[in-house]
Amino acid sequence: MGKKFVLSIDHGTTGSRVFCFDEKGKTLSSAYREFTQHFPKPGWVEHDAEEIWAGVKFLLQDAIDKADLDAKDAIAIGITNQRETVVLWEKTTGKPVHKAIVWQCRRTADICDELKKAGHENTIRAKTGLVIDAYFSGTKLAWLLDNVPSARTLADRGRLAAGTMDTWLLHKLTGEHKTDYTNASRTMLFNIEKRTWDDELLSILRVPASILPEALPSCSPFGITKNTGVLPDGIPVLAMAGDQQAALFGQLCTEPGQAKNTYGTGCFLLFHTGNQFLISRSGLLTTLAIDKKGGPAYALEGSVFIGGAVVQWLRDYMKFFASARETQQLVEDIDREEDELVFVPAFVGLGAPHWDMKARGAIFGITRDTSPARITRAALKSIALQSADLVKAMEADTGQSLPFLRVDGGAAANNYLMQFQADILNRRVERPANVDTTATGTAYLAGIGAGVWKDADELRSLLRDYSIFNPEMSEEKRSRELKLWQKGVERSKHWVD
Template identity: 40%
Template sequence: MPRFVGALDTGTTSTRFIIFDDEGTPYATHQIEFAQSYPFAGWHEQNPIEIIESSHACINGAVEQFVAKGYKASDIEAIGITNQRETTVVWDSVTGKPLYNAIAWPDTRTSRLVHAFKEKPGAEKLFDLCGLPLSTYPSAMKLVWLLQNIPAVADAQKAGTLMFGTVDTWLVYNLTGRDKFVTDSTNASRTMFLNINTLTYDDFLIDFFGVRGIQFPELICSSDDTAFGKVAAGANALAGTPICSCLGDQSAALVGQKAFSVGEGKNTYGTGLFLLYNTGHSPVFSKNGLLTTVAYNFKGHKPVYALEGSIAVGGSAVKFLRDNLKLISDSDEIGRLASKVPDAGGVVFVTAFSGLFAPYWIDDAQGTIYGITNFTTREHIARATIEATCYQTRAVLDAMQKDSGYDLKTLKVDGGMSNSDVCMQIQSDIIGINVVRPSYRETTALGAAIAAGIAVGIWKGVDDLERVNKKGETTFTPTITEKKKEKMYHLWERAVEKCRGWVEDVEEDEDQLTEEKRVESSVSLHLLGKA
């Protein structure tokens, strides 16, 4: 009789619940997309209530499939959680209800705040304390914006009832019937409130951002058999089941790829792209634009750190071609279009919809397309969109090599875009090394399941995972010359340099809504209908 564990994966655009056996084979899955709100340029919000509702629905849907196959809900020994990181939720401890929409991780409304905070005394200390640069990306600036602009949030801070959390905290708080207010260090390390060296909240960071008086979640390990509590009684089909792990999505993917040794890395092609490189039990601080983060922190073991290169736009660029420009009718079509042309025809698409993240950290860039001529077709644009993700991956890998002194021999990949053979071949060509894709590519959910399974003894430890998701790997090898590869990359680097400063120019030249009017409009039109 196999043993089973469930994984709740709440990503940027959808929630899903997958039930795995002890060989990593999925037995049942249910997925639901939830709405995204873009009230103004650079703004990206989500409904926290909808995130919870979709979580219950996905668990119930997957369990229904599981039971229909002849198993019992009680056969599922534990639940693991993995989630979009940095996305910021605030709610009231008395009512338990959110005070504003969740501000999603790609949101760039805080760009002006970032520039102001970079001038504050002590700003130069931040990176060495938390491993993150001041940018619109981490949770800290999102929370500061909420405190400065949303009266209900500021009032709750004054009253001492303001609770802050990333999506993992919000999920566990609600799934346990408000019994647990916790976070793990992989998620906390993305807020700028955690000291990356001690893995505790840092007084200097709390004071720097002015967030005293806020309730912060308790810090616990990423894999623990008791600390996360149990699913509360009610409509959820897994009421009483222990929640035994929580990992930010990119850390979960690293675990799912079983990159447990120093020097191993992976790239997840999701809404954004995220490269993680295992650096062992000590944090490594990048001098080349990378982030220092917690890879995973299992109960009874030393925490493991990683260097990370975060790329804001990956699969979301494909969605942009589909939904905004109508150049494709479904996401899979992009690979088919790209394969019809030998190259991008001189077109370079800098997909800086949320600025450029690692290793550039250019907040004032916006999406730009260079090299369009009468020769350009939608096939060229499709290929240039794929190449944009691959070029940025190359830039991050170059930075990782400089920081670590180690060249990756292979790149492990997962996530939606990795399903495309065309995309993965282009990636191998641009980085000049082998790209290895596992047969089962939902490694984010698998990583959460592995962490929960280790907590309850389904696996004795990481050395007991040899049989998990082992068969059916595909390897892509480079097919173009070194000269062509470097010529293509040089064109990309030129395009990146040309896209700097676009946001500033637009704000100076266009008659836009003032910040106050945008906030007033957002509060009146976009506050949660279900809260």
């Protein structure tokens, strides 16, 4: 008998990964591939959904081969994804009618302004826990239906299907049209208290219910593989979760008061509130999360649009370095040299707690000795400073002071960034040995669905090895850093008329 394993598909904003996990939760192998970013206009971001599926097929085979496994021994599949990106496709052919519109895309900012002018903010906030922003999927769907030739007519005839990227990948794997609660909760169309698509919201955004997938708890039987061309038929997909909720579960933060921050393309801080549906007073979102058995729960969330993506920008567009790994040594060489440089990476506006779609990126305090190393340091600091804004808002909403922050994601591997995060928060930062907790979380959920593990309590024995970063910065320096940061943020706001 071959070695049993769980497959985890982790679809991100700039690339996809596939992981194989054994029945002890250990990573056996992983494979990664980037995909093309399309920028048809300033502030617009698109992906080719067919390119993404082709890449995932390749990665499935690659990951299985790397671990010398047999695909027929896969006992379950979990899917996790960057959440608000949306794709629209023909039901009969399975072909997208347009490129997928990415969560970062700001093309629907004017639609959002019209919704606000029409007085829909309170209704949407009360039912979805979200603010009106181009970040979410609902206005992207409305744009596709209104701007792709014949799309609205085809939708009204029941010939189109829509979904976030979990739904698209599930469709390609199984032929099913489903999503999970966590992804549905990010569309601005889903009532997170009743956990159903909301007729009033669908009417406001002019999105027909017929194009939307069935929504289920994150740990559910979503379908079985069929005609994939890479996997045998019959492997069950038993878990789907938005990336940040998957990471929250992967960190085993399943009880009220537990929180984590993920440092990926963006940064996302989630604070578990159990069964309490709490509306933020400080610019945070309320979202559906996952309890210890894989069922629905709630969380407060703060979203930073540009986190690790600022490093990618310095690498790809400014050519400051060849690899993100070089940034740690680059900034450590100048770490003790003071300056007043502030980098506000509002490339696609500001997310929580500011919610300013008209803000744009800016670098303040440039002098004649400003070097690529100094700009890189300011960029890394910006990731931690944006996250500190979220912690401050979360503590104000809950009335609780976080004793520590648990972290994950690719950029969390940067020791300089993690130490600065601990310093600027004046809180302990805990980083697990495996920072790929997004993929781990969905693998855990799939394993629970397959009966490998009972719940999160049983999984805690598997997650023990942490690196600890304790704050070392003086209060005077911390205050100076925060003051400069707030000045920079205020000056970057409302840049676009």
